Amino acid sequence: MPTILTINGEQRVSSRGPMTPLVDVLRDEFFLTGAKSVCREGVCGACTVHLDGQPVVSCLVPIGTIGEREICTVESLAAAGEPSPLQQVMEEHDVVQCGMCFPGILMVLTGFLRERPHADRDEIKAALAGNVCRCTGYERLVDAAVALARA
Amino acid sequence: MPATGDDRLFMAGTVADALAALAERGSEGAPFAGGTWIMRAPIRREAQAPFYVGVGRIPELNAIDVAADRIHIGASVTHARLAAQLAGVAPCHGLATAAGSAANPAIREMATVGGNLSTSDFSAADLPPALLCLDAEVELATTGGRENLPLERFLATRRDLDPGTLVTGVTILRRPVLTGHARLPLRKAGDYPVAIVSLAVQLNQNGVVEDGRVAVGSVESSARRWPGLERKLVGHPLDPRQAEALAEAELGAFTGRDGVEAPGWYRVQVLPALVRRAAQAALRSRS
Numbered sequence: 001m002p003t004i005l006t007i008n009g010e011q012r013v014s015s016r017g018p019m020t021p022l023v024d025v026l027r028d029e030f031f032l033t034g035a036k037s038v039c040r041e042g043v044c045g046a047c048t049v050h051l052d053g054q055p056v057v058s059c060l061v062p063i064g065t066i067g068e069r070e071i072c073t074v075e076s077l078a079a080a081g082e083p084s085p086l087q088q089v090m091e092e093h094d095v096v097q098c099g100m101c102f103p104g105i106l107m108v109l110t111g112f113l114r115e116r117p118h119a120d121r122d123e124i125k126a127a128l129a130g131n132v133c134r135c136t137g138y139e140r141l142v143d144a145a146v147a148l149a150r151a
Numbered sequence: 152m153p154a155t156g157d158d159r160l161f162m163a164g165t166v167a168d169a170l171a172a173l174a175e176r177g178s179e180g181a182p183f184a185g186g187t188w189i190m191r192a193p194i195r196r197e198a199q200a201p202f203y204v205g206v207g208r209i210p211e212l213n214a215i216d217v218a219a220d221r222i223h224i225g226a227s228v229t230h231a232r233l234a235a236q237l238a239g240v241a242p243c244h245g246l247a248t249a250a251g252s253a254a255n256p257a258i259r260e261m262a263t264v265g266g267n268l269s270t271s272d273f274s275a276a277d278l279p280p281a282l283l284c285l286d287a288e289v290e291l292a293t294t295g296g297r298e299n300l301p302l303e304r305f306l307a308t309r310r311d312l313d314p315g316t317l318v319t320g321v322t323i324l325r326r327p328v329l330t331g332h333a334r335l336p337l338r339k340a341g342d343y344p345v346a347i348v349s350l351a352v353q354l355n356q357n358g359v360v361e362d363g364r365v366a367v368g369s370v371e372s373s374a375r376r377w378p379g380l381e382r383k384l385v386g387h388p389l390d391p392r393q394a395e396a397l398a399e400a401e402l403g404a405f406t407g408r409d410g411v412e413a414p415g416w417y418r419v420q421v422l423p424a425l426v427r428r429a430a431q432a433a434l435r436s437r438s
């Protein structure tokens with residue numbers, strides 16, 4: 001039975017089984033390769049997307065459980081061709097290294113700063129507890145997020 | 152009728168739907184709530200059940216009812232909602248801390264109360280010790296009816312539940328206790344704690360402990376109470392340093408489990424410091 005999903009505002013139909021992890025459908029079926037499939041157990045955060053605005057690790061979400069909830073991936077952040085304020089500040093601070101963790105970090109911080117736009121450094125670090133950067137680039141990306149929160 | 156269905160997953164709309172589907176599948180079926188444990192099975196080379204009944208969208212199981220004398224928490228309530236809705240609600244300071252500090256933010260948006268209590272292989276779960284201190288009861292449902300079990304008994308028997316059984320919620324009485332929860336991950340946050348201490352104490356008007364509960368998680372395979380320390384706390388003011396010293400003398404009660412993240416002896420040795428921190432948190436919760 002096909003599964004209907006709403007991804008970045010568009011209805012998509014997946015032919016994969018309902019227990020298929022969302023990250024696999026995003027990447028392999030719809031070629032939305034921003035979310036990265038890395039640890040596949042909810043530890044690294046590289047596959048983070050939003051479900052109805054809340055960050056979730058898409059490696060642990062079977063598509064059959066999503067229903068009508070809206071999925072937003074990192075590709076939606078610059079949907080009009082203009083990087084989001086968070087993406088812009090990350091670029092200004094030269095944050096990106098290998099890029100594996102970065103889409104997940106953008107999705108976590110986008111959701112977090114929407115709810116806590118003036119968060120302090122410790123709060124931002126706590127929000128990123130589920131995102132592992134193998135390049136250990138934490139300080140610069142936290143600096144960038146702090147700069148945005150102070151803007 | 153199913154909201155979503157095929158040969159491996161049925162998304163139930165009501166508890167009755169879920170129970171009927173579980174009964175039909177018998178030992179081949181299992182409930183699926185947040186999925187944060189079940190979905191890791193392939194990478195860990197563990198088996199998944201042949202069939203799952205999704206219970207995450209059942210309205211009854213997503214409710215938190217706060218009454219004057221008790222609080223009922225639906226089994227599909229997530230850690231994030233539990234932390235947000237019980238913050239500042241007595242006597243849930245320890246429980247809200249447990250829910251709000253477990254794992255990482257994305258997992259807390261997904262992982263549920265029922266899943267956390269039912270996952271018998273998850274020794275480092277935060278909610279069991281917090282709920283043990285509150286004398287929680289677990290509500291179980293089958294097509295034959297519902298029953299409540301003390302959490303302690305549920306934890307001891309959860310591996311052997313009859314097929315078709317669904318955890319539908321948890322109830323705690325609103326006793327006049329102060330509660331605190333302390334955990335020790337090896338990183339600042341985001342990983343499993345090597346040890347957890349939850350505490351609930353009832354103080355008299357002079358600040359002396361009249362009744363106490365202490366529960367320990369992650370040290371042994373399943374969370375459990377620490378009755379030897381509970382008895383020693385009674386009759387004294389709640390002093391975090393004294394509680395730490397009393398805990399030091401009662402460490403023989405535990406045999407720590409060895410794991411890749413910490414050896415068993417280490418899990419036991421950090422308990423006194425966690426008792427001190429849990430007592431400090433309980434005292435801070437008064438203000």
